[in-house]
Amino acid sequence: MFFIPGQLIALLTFPGVIVHETAHLFFCKMFNLKVYDVCFYRFGNPAGYVIHENSENFTAQFFVSMGPFFVNTVLCMIFCTAAFLPVWELKVVDPLAYFFYWLGLSIGMHSFPSTVDLTHIWKAAPGLAKKGNVLAIVSLPLAAILVVLNYGRVIWADLGYGIVVGVLGPIALFRAMARL
């Protein structure tokens, strides 16, 4: 295992940080939450942030906290899909494909919500889950997995996730397409 400072990783994968924060902002705006400050990228820790008001609405909490996970995952898959075949399967030297693969993996690497974001969900979900809130029920295992993965960042779980989404996603997609 080798250590690379988080700030350097964030610099190398800065599009992912920007997309992550943009997703937070997007869902804040969608649920009309007040946003006090936004940093899309900086050379520091954290590399980006969105400071917003807390909401009593669990749906808003869920999407504001987990939004980047879904948005980054989907975008990672889209960009990697555009580049997957020439890069991985066909071994075609195409700079644009490599650019898109870097972009896709960078975005995928920053999918995990921060521990602070997950804490909000983790605190609110159990009570609501007992009352039968479907989103709260779904969010509990998801948040649990993401908490574990978040801690796994020290062993490159974030990069691993990006690769899984950026490689297995397109493989599944193209295999399904080939059956059509």
Added chain:
Amino acid sequence: MRAMSQITCGTCSREIATSEGYELNGKVYCEPCASTALQVAKQSGQPANIVRLVDKTICARCKAYSGSLLEVGNLRLCEPCAALVQDWPYPQWLKLSLAGLCVLLVFALLHGRKYFAAGKNLYRGEQLIEKGQYPEALKYLKETLRIAPESDKGALLTAKAALLSGDIDTAANALQGHNSGRFEDATKPEFLEVKNMWDRATSSMDKLKQAATLEETDGHEVQAATLVHEAASLYPQMPQLQLIVDHFDEGAAFSRKDYDNFLRLAEKDWNTSPGGATAAGLASALACKFAVTNDPAFRKRSEEMLTKARELSASDKETTAVLSEYEGRIRYRLDSRQVITKTEYDRKFHKGKDAAK
């Protein structure tokens, strides 16, 4: 210039900005005095809840003085900050970047159409191989290699489909045309599987060549047939395999004078693959049976098969040439009721012809 409200420290009477002051038990302090007052309060058992003062004339976000602050949630904000907080805009650079990215993505998708087609063919070919439909798979995989000749997976799957279809030439092109026969990882199971198939196929071809050479000389028919059986077991996917095996088995049966077996095999070949060559083979076997039994039915049928062989080979010059030589031997067999080998026949007739020339 920033204007702000001020307070006077309850201990040292120094004037400071409100936002820099603290409140403890109803009195206001500057920071150094607040620290001392806190210690004193703790020692004397008084409440020690110290609170930082908020300047209600300063925007909580931009820290600028404003005569009219708006309450937004728990915060007092100036008008511009309040508007910003209520509806934070996406920065212009972000919008432009997103638009640029979308354009690039569309371009990449358009540019990558051929790769999508190649990839789809690759996966389709792979699925057809899994289903055992090798010739169909080969059609798709050849298309993939046309666009991506560097693809290890494409080359290996093409070679596999070709070898399992009995198409050694296409397999050779796929393997040797790929980076001069070099692959990224020669320890991968996919590579080893194809290499094993290729080695068996080429070894099989070598054995077939040896068998063909042996067949040309009398007395080696059994040895040649054994080699062909070995070749067939090494590479059962070889096209027309059963015909080749039967052809050599017929030769072996002929050399053992086992004309019943010769006839059985020749009949089988004719029934499964009617053509000039199989018709001539059957005519030959029937002629042998006539020679040893003198049964005119064999002779009659042999002549019918010779006629059929000529008809069926009319459009094929190569088969016609082979047949004209073969027919002479069969006719000699029918006329003389003597079964002689090709070498004996050539010695008896062609040598004389050559000498006559």
